[in-house]
Amino acid sequence: MFTYQRLRLALLSLVLVSITGLIYRWHSTNDSPLFPLHSTTQQNQKSVFQPASYDRNDPRIAKLLENIDLKYCGGPCRFMLPVFIMEQESKAQMHLRQLAFMAGMLNRTIVLPNVGGSRLGACLDHDFTFYYSNTWAEENQEHFQHIPLRNFTSWMKERKAVGFPVTSQTFHVHLSADHKQIGETDNCFAPLMDFTQWHEKSIYLHDSGNIRRRKKYQRILYEFFAGKEEEENDNEFKVEDDNDVPEVMSVYYDRRFPFIQNPASEKPIPYNERITDIADKLSTELSPYLAVHWRTERAEPADALLPCAESLGDLIKTRAEQLGTKPTFFLLTDYPHLFDQSFVDKTVSDNTTETQNYEGEAGFMPVSASFSPNSLTIYHHQAIQYLYTHFQITVTSLETEVMSKEENNIKPPGNWTVLPISKDLAGHDSGVLGIIDKLMAIRADLFIAGKPGVCARRSSFTGRIVDDRIHRRIEELKENTQYWMNEEDVERTNTDTIEEWTDYSQKGSGGMKNIIEYFNL
Known part of the structure; x- marks a missing residue:
């Protein structure tokens, strides 16, 4: 009888050990996602x-x-x-x-x-x-x-x-x-x-x-x-x-x-420190520089893009004279950052106004996810061609994309400088580029954007940059011991007044000279 009980106890112990082992194995092999999170396969919403x-x-x-x-x-x-x-x-x-x-x-x-x-x-x-x-x-x-x-x-x-x-x-x-x-x-x-x-x-x-x-x-x-x-009369x-x-x-x-x-x-969510560090590094290397945000997607009328580019060019020349220096021209745009100049030049010289699907053509892929390649028109090409013909332009791009374009012998214009963002930092994610561009604009000496409804679409991206530059200006005013306003007065200052603030007499690099200025027709 005693032996029988010992046998039952041994069998029970074996069962418990087996169950424990199965649970442990399940946990050790199920730490990864149930399936790839980026999968496009239709998943059943039901249990x-x-x-x-x-x-x-x-x-x-x-x-x-x-x-x-x-x-x-x-x-x-x-x-x-x-x-x-x-x-x-x-x-x-x-x-x-x-x-x-x-x-x-x-x-x-x-x-x-x-x-x-x-x-x-x-x-x-x-x-x-x-x-x-x-x-x-x-x-x-x-x-x-x-x-x-x-x-x-x-x-x-x-x-x-x-x-x-x-x-x-x-x-x-x-x-x-x-x-x-x-x-x-x-x-x-x-x-x-x-x-x-x-x-x-x-x-x-x-x-x-x-x-x-x-x-x-x-x-x-x-x-x-x-x-x-x-509940009635309950305000909580x-x-x-x-x-x-x-x-x-x-x-x-x-x-x-x-x-x-x-x-x-x-209050905006602060970005990862490794991203803000690279933005700090780039802004120091480029200073003094002006940042231009030009959202060209579905700009109406599209044939105004070239006159707007000419207006932007005139504004940059005027501001450079006032500053007594030639600032680096850092461009934030939804137009492709990597492209073959010969393709653009030929498209413009052919002078066709027909909408084309440029996807796969000489690397033409707009930066914005909502900007499809077949929305690019000759007017977009004319405007960008004018800029790289008259100015040295600096843009960012993913290091992986730069290497891919070089392998395919795609040659950007000589006046088009591409800053590669390392694979370790960004991988293949274009969203990191957008964040770095935004941080670069916030740190710029001058910030310029296309006039909404005239030279560009209204953009929350521009609005975020303006908000941060206003905050940066307020912090500068607080730190200026000679400024007559106290902290509460600064906080109550009308943001429209701050937005219009400019001081082109500041000759040094790294100091903010304005909040925003729009190029217009």
Whole structure:
């Protein structure tokens, strides 16, 4: 009898060891993404899992789930996952700030999304820190809590491994019912989630540039996400401690303007230190320099691009005379940064106004993701040809792209200097170029841009540069002990007045001479 009991005990021990080994092996082989996050394969938004055969209310199961949550969020875990955010980096990060502060109001933790190609979203190629510094989320802990995407992924995998996939509900925030939604990606984490308990929700709000009209949107979107109406005469935001809510809000977000009323949400997310370091290095090497941002995509009328280029040329010559120096001309543009001069010269000499598809032709690929090669016209080529004929132009490009063009014997103009951004820093990601260009413009002695609606399209990219240059000017005023305004006066100074500020009498390099100046017809 004693021998029989020992045998049973030995067999039970063997079973427990085997189960432990299987769990360990699962964890050790499942640290990588479930599938490539950049995959274009259509993923099923519905759950892909076997229903748990355990009772969630069983104290032992409840304790197991509690311990997993405790490990990742202190428990119980309630997350907001930005699956997809419309628009490119300058505005996309503003939208992320809106979602992060909203997550805080809902007592949820924001998942810091991946980044790539000037976009933000859970299913992109690079970690959040590839573009941004960790300091932003850490410095805003009084407003919201955050979790890195890799930790969020591990949490979901552990939950699925014990038979209880995390519950999720999909939320769509759109401009209007008749607005065409473009480019939304599938939720690449859907196989780790259980969507069966909640149906998808959508909200449509007409957007407006008028701040007063948007004041009510914070309340509207809060109630949309919370799923509860505000109690009468209660002015406080509340989320009930209710387990009957999805653990993850999977959010698709398409807006244009901010809605959060907290001023802290207006502060941009600082970029990764390795990116700001290279911008500092380049700006020191180029100084003194002027930065010109020219967004030519869908500029109307397109035939005004060449006269605008001539106007820009006249302005640069005038400012160089006033400064008593010849500053480096650093160009930020959506026109291709790497191209073959002979192809442009021939296209211009042929004088055809027909729209062509230049993709694959002598390296013609616009820098902006929204600027398709077949949108390039002869007017774009004429304008850029004028600039490189009359000025020495400096642009940035990915080191990998420069090497590729050299291998294909593509020769840019002699007056076209390309600064290669190392593969170690940027890889193949063009979004890093946009960030470096932006930082270079913020640091420039002079900043010039095309007049919106005349020589260029209105751009949030330009607006971000202007905001940072205004802040830089305010800091200069604070540091100037001879300046008569105190700190509160400086903060209240009308930004339009600061924006118009110029001082071309400053002869030294490295000092900001203006906020912005527009070239016009």
